Amino acid sequence: MATATVRQDGDTLAFGGALERTAVATLWPQVRNASARILDLRAVQSVDSAGLALLAELCERLGIVEVIGEPTGLAELRAAYRLDRTLAFGS
Known part of the structure; x- marks a missing residue:
């Protein structure tokens, strides 16, 4: 499994990599004060x-106004938690 990474590229x-439990604690400090309008998940494996x-x-x-990419597991989790394409709770 590839190490999870994040980088800011403009907006x-x-x-x-893999956005899984072991990576979240490492990624959170890097992104919690970020400023962005788009999440790009095309290089995410799962x-x-x-x-x-x-x-x-x-x-x-x-x-966030747009989420790009559909890594393994995202569609199933979105459906299970009733999240829309921007990962907000659907009605």
């Missing part, structure tokens, strides 16, 4: 529930 936070929680919290805090 985009680009993630890579997401578990802890990774989804990180992404959903960022979407809420930052007002």
